[in-house]
Amino acid sequence: xxxxxxxxxxxxxxxxxxxxxxxxxxxxxxxxxxxxxxxxxxxxxxxxxxxxxxxxxxxxxxxxxxxxxxxxxxxxxxxxxxxxxxxxxxxxxxxxxxxxxxxxxxxxxxxxxxxxxxxxxxxxxxxxxxxxxxxxxxxxxxxxxxxxxxxxxxxxxxxxxxxxxxxxxxxxxxxxxxxxxxxxxxxxxxxxxxxxxxxxxxxxxxxxxxxxxxxxxxxxxxxxxxxxxxxxxxxxxxxxxxxxxxxxxxxxxxxxxxxxxxxxxxxxxxxxxxxxxxxxxxxxxxxxxxxxxxxxxxxxxxxxxxxxxxxxxxxxxxxxxxxxxxxxxxxxxxxxxxxxxxxxxxxxxxxxxxxxxxxxxxxxxxxxxxxxxxxxxxxxxxxxxxxxxxxxxxxxxxxxxxxxxxxxxxxxxxxxxxxxxxxxxxxxxxxx
Ligand code: SF4
Ligand code: SF4
Numbered sequence: 304x305x306x307x308x309x310x311x312x313x314x315x316x317x318x319x320x321x322x323x324x325x326x327x328x329x330x331x332x333x334x335x336x337x338x339x340x341x342x343x344x345x346x347x348x349x350x351x352x353x354x355x356x357x358x359x360x361x362x363x364x365x366x367x368x369x370x371x372x373x374x375x376x377x378x379x380x381x382x383x384x385x386x387x388x389x390x391x392x393x394x395x396x397x398x399x400x401x402x403x404x405x406x407x408x409x410x411x412x413x414x415x416x417x418x419x420x421x422x423x424x425x426x427x428x429x430x431x432x433x434x435x436x437x438x439x440x441x442x443x444x445x446x447x448x449x450x451x452x453x454x455x456x457x458x459x460x461x462x463x464x465x466x467x468x469x470x471x472x473x474x475x476x477x478x479x480x481x482x483x484x485x486x487x488x489x490x491x492x493x494x495x496x497x498x499x500x501x502x503x504x505x506x507x508x509x510x511x512x513x514x515x516x517x518x519x520x521x522x523x524x525x526x527x528x529x530x531x532x533x534x535x536x537x538x539x540x541x542x543x544x545x546x547x548x549x550x551x552x553x554x555x556x557x558x559x560x561x562x563x564x565x566x567x568x569x570x571x572x573x574x575x576x577x578x579x580x581x582x583x584x585x586x587x588x589x590x591x592x593x594x595x596x597x598x599x600x601x602x603x604x605x606x607x608x609x610x611x612x613x614x615x616x617x618x619x620x621x622x623x624x625x626x627x628x629x630x631x632x633x634x635x636x637x638x639x640x641x642x643x644x645x646x647x648x649x650x651x652x653x654x655x656x657x658x659x660x661x662x663x664x665x666x667x668x669x670x671x672x673x674x675x676x677x678x679x680x681x682x683x684x685x686x687x688x689x690x691x692x693x694x695x696x697x698x699x700x701x702x703x704x705x706x707x708x709x710x711x712x713x714x715x716x717x718x719x720x721x722x723x724x725x726x727x728x729x730x731x732x733x734x735x
Pocket of ligand 2: 336
């Protein structure tokens with residue numbers, strides 16, 4: 304009776320979701336942090352047990368308790384394999400939102416955190432200034448000097464690790480400027496595309512390749528100019544209000560030109576977030592139905608291309624290719640076959656499956672920066688599997704995974720290239 308009374312006081316978790324967990328443990332072998340540590344507290348079942356204990360008043364929220372939740376990559380592999388249908392993504396998101404008030408962090412880190420999440424990531428102009436500075440740092444030769452002299456190690460090992468994660472910048476920025484990329488085909492359907500926050504600045508070439516492939520599939524592609532970051536990172540770290548604000552802005556941006564075709568997304572994490580704008584804004588009287596309609600239009604680029612009967616170019620590519628599932632494409636969007644089938648349709652591709660391709664690579668949005676040690680532990684296993692695959696090219700479907708794999712490959716000194724599926728499709732039309 305007492306327990307019921309305590310439970311009913313809870314407002315931060317949906318109890319009908321929380322108490323679906325029957326502690327069977329089927330999810331353990333899908334969890335990257337459990338596989339890396341072997342610890343129950345770093346497993347989905349352990350994290351849910353902590354949520355229940357706090358919810359029932361048996362445990363106080365402390366730094367130690369929060370640590371186990373923070374170490375969750377939010378890959379949602381546990382949700383995908385759970386026979387009881389525990390919606391773990393909702394539970395961890397609500398938990399991260401709830402514990403924000405309990406965090407005791409210094410003024411400076413808190414300020415840096417707030418600036419990054421509220422003013423940097425959601426704002427392309429501010430973010431592009433930062434990336435332009437990064438570009439100068441790399442091209443001026445400073446980066447080489449810093450790495451050669453190991454000067455950052457004298458200041459802090461953490462800073463040195465952070466510098467090692469500076470992404471390789473691929474070509475000019477890809478701007479969300481309202482441009483319509485024409486396919487040149489007479490009765491082309493008009494679709495829209497999300498650029499996201501990080502991808503257009505660090506992987507402009509890859510975004511242009513994706514648009515060229517959509518054009519080859521006979522689609523005119525509009526890039527709405529007032530679009531913003533999808534809000535995935537904000538919801539992962541518990542800033543649900545900001546995530547909702549960004550969702551509303553995107554709904555407006557993509558409805559401005561009265562296009563009701565597909566909203567194609569080349570980044571799996573963004574696509575997953577946008578497909579869930581419906582539930583995110585379900586309590587918003589003005590936006591609930593708009594959000595549900597918006598989400599129905601969102602589709603991952605691999606999933607979309609499979610439905611277009613696209614024919615890869617005749618020149619093909621000669622590569623031994625494997626594929627790493629991006630968690631938010633496989634576990635949330637349930638898209639697994641489309642990228643593989645696209646790869647297999649390319650002439651010259653020798654496709655091989657990657658062992659444990661369903662296990663996260665450790666990127667997890669900002670996880671690779673906030674939890675570098677666990678992230679690297681998870682990545683180390685991925686590198687072993689890449690070597691065993693014998694592939695010279697690894698493909699994936701998300702900018703975070705792309706950067707994480709690039710960093711792992713560089714540090715391991717492997718001769719393997721990281722590509723998107725659309726990069727390889729694009730090569731089939733352009734390679735001589
Ligand atoms: S989350 Fe699902 S799979 Fe994992 S222990 Fe609970 S019921 Fe079992
Ligand atoms: S979301 Fe991923 S890291 Fe977190 S508990 Fe589930 S499987 Fe483990």
